Amino acid sequence: MRQRRIRPLVVPAVLLCTLAAFAGPRTEASEGSEGAEGAGTSAEVAQLYEEASAATQRYEEGxxxxxxxxxxxxxxxxxxxxxxxxxxxxxxxxxxxxxxxxxxxxxxxxxxxxxxxxxxxxxxxxxxxxxxxxxxxxxxxxxxxxxxxxxxxxxxxxxxxxxxxxxxxxxxxxxxxGIEDKLKAAQWQLQGEADQSVAAGKCRGAARLDQPETPSTRAWVPPVEHYELSAGFDSAGEHWAHRHTGQDFAVDIGTPVRAVGEGRVVSVSCGGAFGIEIVVSHPGGYYTQYAHLAAVTVDQGEQVRTGQWIGQSGTSGNSTGPHLHFEVRLTPYLGSGIDPVPWLAERGAL
CATH class of the missing domain: 1.10.287 (Helix Hairpins)
Structure with a gap:
């Protein structure tokens, strides 16, 4: 696997997620949903990401x-x-x-x-x-x-x-x-499928992807492998009716999103301001939310391990650009969030 590269707090908060309409409709995906319509595109994006990464490594070595x-x-x-x-x-x-x-x-x-x-x-x-x-x-x-x-x-x-x-x-x-051009086209196809799901208020089934070859041996990891931090917790801005409730990770559409720790998927939702989102419960009473996704790769009720790919980032819902909106909560519900950055840092995940 590629080495994790952290570049914290260097990107302006331009990839913002709007919570003005957080009271909008949110349709839960049924447990164990089958026949994921977007599985093909999700797998293609994941494969192209690996090829792009390998091509970049070859280019840099060259x-x-x-x-x-x-x-x-x-x-x-x-x-x-x-x-x-x-x-x-x-x-x-x-x-x-x-x-x-x-x-x-x-x-x-x-x-x-x-x-x-x-x-x-x-x-x-x-x-x-x-x-x-x-x-x-x-x-x-x-x-x-x-x-x-x-x-x-x-x-x-x-x-x-x-x-x-x-x-x-x-x-x-x-x-x-050439690989990057193919990846870009596949990314926006994946996002288009995500937007259709959000508009319909109905999630597609989990798009099962090949998991990383080397599973994480750590208890906690960042929600994405390569990232830059953008809009932070409790920040104010014209795009929010209230203050920002999570931490944004600036990543491209289709970037694999990881469970930060082991736990259970308590909800998979499509619709509303968060677009496609996943909430995971963890031992110790904490919950994590992953929002504005382009696809999910797990079902509600599923047990997940640390570092497992549970979705792909996107810009669904009220979002002005591709990124992952990540929250740490005391309950599964909006409004119980705490600052994710020190929470992850305390666990050696940032």
Missing amino acids: QRKAAVQQARADRLEQLLVRERRQISALHDDLGRIARAQYRSGGDVPLAAQMLLADSPEDLMRGQRVLWQADLAVNNAVAKSSRAERKLAADQRAADATRRSVEAHNVRLAFLKQ
Whole structure:
């Protein structure tokens, strides 16, 4: 499973849930309801979420690899700069050797040198100097040629590395964008089905989803895995007839919503200001509410374990944007709520 990433209290309270009409109709789902109409879309969204997460991880890993490759390309470029300097220096050396050879008589024919030499020893010394000069020239030319070939090979390697980085990034971005586009379309299809349920005041049956592969070993967890906190408990705003009764978690439509602790589902409702909502009772006399959902994955009366997916977030009911409205209550009913943030923090769930 992905690691939980918490980013608390950094998002303005723009994803607000309106409680002005909380007295509106709320139709309870029947226990053990069957034939969930939205199960297909819910499962598709859940699957696409996993694929999007995996694609994001691959993209981020690709970006890290690209950074390594770019650093390698930068080092190659630095080597190329040094090699160009060395080649320039070799060319300068060739010029100096040629000029020195000219001054030492390197352009005088051997027969003339024999006639002009004072002694055989002078001739041999002069000849050795010429041979050494010729050898130096030949060595310098060979070294320069090798350096130029290496420079060309390194330049090709640097160019190939850059092309590889660019092509890899394009492929990953295309894959990631394709999955995200499919997810977005499925999310709004799921939300449309949720809105139909709310308008009819009748919940669809539970959309059974494959649960996380690694069940939670903790007693308490946050209601969603990845989130940002937005509107808080008891905050005021133009969207509420009374003060805010819970804590909003800014998440996208279709995000798996988890039971924060083990307990029993006491109600599944569709209609009214909260849209689709679930209330769970927990040992110790506390109740938790999960509202503005796009789908539910449990039935009334069902026992749930900590971290179990019980629904998918949405923007049903009186909501101005996708988020999860979460409450901790002393009773199953609205008006008995306490601040969820310290309650979760005391239990190590934030």
